[in-house]
Every structure is written in structure tokens, then in C-alpha cells.
Amino acid sequence: MSTFKAPKGTYDLIPPESAKYLAVREAIAAPLRNSGYGYIETPGFENVELFARGVGESTDIVTKEMYAFETKGGDRLALRPEGTASVLRAALEANLHKLGNLPVKLWYSGSYYRYERPQKGRYRHFSQVGAEAIGAEDPALDAELIILADQAYRALGLRNFRILLNSLGDKECRPVYRAALQDFLSGLDLDEETQRRAGINPLRVLDDKRDDVQKQLVGAPLLRDYLCDACKAYHEEVRSLLVAQGVEFEDDAKLVRGLDYYTRTTFEFVHDGLGSQSAVGGGGRYDGLSEMIGGPALPSVGWALGVDRTVLALEAEGVELELPSATSVFAVPLGEEARRVLFTKVTELRKVGVAADFSYGAKGLKGAMKNANRSGARYTIVAGERDLAEGVVQLKDMESGEQTAIGVNEIVAELESRLG
Secondary structure: OOOOOOOOOOOOOOOOHHHHHHHHHHHHHHHOOOOOOEEEOOOEEHHHHHHHHOOOOOOHHHHOOOOOEOOOOOEEEEEOOOOOOHHHHHHHOHHHHHHOOOOOOEEEEEEEEOOOOOOOOOOOOOEEEEEEEOOOOOOOHHHHHHHHHHHHHHOOOOEEEEEEEOOOOOOOHHHHHHHHHOOOOOOOOOOHHHHHHHHHHHHHHHOOOOOOHHHHOOOOOOHHOOOOHHHHHHHHHHHHHHOOOOOOOEEEOOOOOOOOOOOEEEEEEEEEEHOOOOOOEEEOOOHHHHOOOOOOOOOOOEEEEEEEHHHHHHHHHHOOOOOOOOEEEEEEOOOHHHHHHOOOOOOOEEEHOOEEEEEEOOOHHHHHHHHHHHHHEEEEEEHHHHHHHEEEEEEEEEOOOOOEEEHHHHHHHHHHHHOO
């Protein structure tokens, strides 16, 4: 038993369960790769200021949840709490927006870190797959990303999720709404920290999950009543494009998401089978983020989907993913000559794409066959001195129990044929 355990609020992905997480990541990434999105990978830590400016100094992420530290050289860094700011920083640094083909379409997969109170569905280390379309203001782009996420979830077999949709306006109409909301909030009985937040970004208060705060927010002004004509038209176009593609959604006038950089389109994927941590993913448009972190004006839109919560949603619906077997063929040698011959054949099988494993260590037939059973292999190859003297091995079908002798030189072709 090890002296050490995984840190509080984290988890280890261990076979066979880890195969499910890999399958979810692949399913989310597949429609993105099919739609012009290229893969990007950024460091696990960034300059603290990148998140303070981009995510927002009034957010819980920056004020309470970021893992920040100072290096020996005096740099202030933070483990990344989300992906968008890092991806945009990398795109700007590499001048991808100057290559002449906008929007720059990127997707990513990785680990993120937030110091939160751990509970099921909320961890201090978690995994996401995300997508960003940088440098174009087009409602069709917003609709495309929502559709791709919807396709990914449906390809996995999820059905009981809902898409919540809202518009947060832009720099023209949101200041008017901000003033009206601040005026409303000033009349409420809020604690000092919430009052401070209301002064910096009052929309953050709408995102407060505490019951005593939510009860006071009944009757709060809604942003949809303050949208300018341009934002109304933009939002209606996003809605109509989704309707035309048969993507169902719910209008949610109170949806603001937890990050300061969102403008106009904002959306969330929720699953009611997950309890309080019902959001499995979300995103929106962030037209001003590039300028916030020192770049040019680059209207952009993106999302991130939680791998951990998607797995929980699949479990809540009882969806069993069809996962490829980790091992299709298991070789059991009896004797030194058989070890050399079957090790060569296992290597040849792997070269042609057949998942094959080998009985390592000095095990007898009984112990080796137990390993073969545990591996989940469809076929087992068994060979001893007498078999090799006759130029054959014993091929056992682990499902039917049928065993047949085949020539040593026929092993690869025979198994390729049987496994399709």
C-alpha cells in the first residue's frame, strides 16, 4: 500500500475506466476535426495577469479558485483554470490571425485546475475538450459551434441534455443594462463581498447560486429587455439557424455564465441527472477578449465541454459506450522456444494493427490462461514444444471455447481474417 494518495479533489484515470474517458474525448473532437478545426496545445500554467484580465477580476475563478504561485525568478504564474484565454494568447503570439484565413479555428483537450469544494462532478483537477473560432463575427459561426457540440453528445448516445441560450448584448447596450441592474441590486440586503462584486460586474451576482441571493433577485431587470437592435437581430439569426437544423434549445434570460469575457451569444449544456452540478459544458461569444489581453480587435466564439461530467451524464442515462477491446489476441508460450516464436508473432500482429499481448513471467498454463481471460482477448494462442515440432500452435476462441491447430506461419493471416 502506497504512503501517498491523490490530492484532495483530484482523481486518477485507471484502466478499464480510463477507456471511457478517451472515447468521450474522441467523440467530442471528431466533429471539430471534420469542420476545419486544428489542434492546439498550450502550457498548463500561464501568467496570472492573463486570467485576471481575461476571465475577470470579479469572478470566483480569479478571486477564490486559481492556483497561483511565484517562481524562483519572481514570475507570478497560475495553473490554467480554463482554456479560452490560453488559446487566444497562443494564437496571438503565433500571429495566426495574420495568415489571412479568418476565422482561425482551433480545438484543444487538456487538464484544468480550480480550488473548489470537491463534490461529485466538481473537482480541483478536471478535463475538458474545447473549441474556439477566432476573428469573425457571424451568427452562423455561433450556431456551428452549438451544433457541433450537440452532434458530439448525440453521437455518444446522450439524449437527456438541454441547451440553454441567451444574449449578453455588447458594448453598446450592456452599459445601460448594467446601470439598471446595479440600481436594482443597491436596494437588496447583500453581504459586503457580493456588494463589492456588484460594483465591479453586477452580472456576476445573477450567477450567484446561493438561495438567499436568488430569492432577492426575483424581479431583477433582464438583459433581453435592454438589447439594442443589432444584438436582437444577431441573436434572432443564431436562433433561426439552430431551429433550421433541428437543434432544440431553451431561451434562458438569466443565463450569464461564470466568466467576464462573454458578449452576445452565450449558451450552456445542462443534464438534469447530475444534481447541483448540472452543467456539462458551455460557452459563447467573446468579442472583446483579444483587446483585454493586449491584442487587436478579434471577435470570437467558443465552448468547452467537461469530459468528467459528460461521463457522469452517460452513467446517469445508463449509456454503455462500445469500446474496442484493449487486447484481441493473447499468446501463451510453454517453454523457451515457444516464448521466442510467439513473441515474434505477437510483434507481427501488432505491426498489422491487431491488439495483441503476451504472457510475461514464468507462469504455468493455468496461471497464463487466467491472464488471458482477464485480458478480455477474443483469441488465445497456446504453443508448447510438441506443437512447434509439428509446425503448429493451438488457437482458442475464448467465446465459444473451440480450439483448432493452425500453422505457425498462418497465425497472422488467420487472425487478421477472423478479426476483420
